[in-house]
Amino acid sequence: MIVLKTRRELELMREAGRISARALKLAGEAVEPGVSTLEIDTIARKYIESQGATPNFLGLYGFPATACISVNNEVIHGIPDSKHILKSGDIVSIDLGAAIHGYNGDNAATFACGDVSAEAKRLMDVTKESLYAGLKCAVAGNRVGDISNAVQKYCEDRGYGVVRDYTGHGVGAKLHEDPPIPNYGTPGKGVRLLPGMTIAVEPMINEGTWRVKQLDNGWTVVTADGKLSAHFENTVAITKSGECVILTDPD
């Protein structure tokens, strides 16, 4: 069931989004050689709690942390760990959200740790650009497939693999709502976008094959070929006219 949000609900989602975005920004600023992924998680959790909000990943389906922190060949759902010390050259995908007043925000970005290779930088840039290519199509009257296809085409035209096993999603009173927002698809197909829909668009893009596998810990998803992966995500609201509004905006 797709829930359309009222203006008041969108205001509450904007607040959840702002806290989510600020927590992500702080977490990203903490990415540097010698820091553990658990330290980054703690920074995000403390910030979210200081705002009177709740880390909405913590405990969801049993996930043990505030943030999913996925390094290099890890695609999503990396578990923060005091023994995982970041080193220069790593690329670090951080995915987190906050809930407040009963509504959720969800966002992600990949950060460079120290000096990263030109190839890694390009993957990060293209993944971020593909998010915005998708968001340009997040317009009332379009369909989910328009977003999906824009992301897919942007990345595949540049030689990258688009993860298919995991998707974006609706966001609202629940972190994961309908409809799913795949990062691959056909223009003009799928659910029609309506004003008041709030969705998370989140390209997960691989340097090599789109295929992924899950580690034995039951969480961490890695690329099947061991190559790098990047992840960017915003929660947005579909408006009556024109471009969507980014709810996970720190400002």
Ligand code: MG
């Ligand atoms: Mg999400």
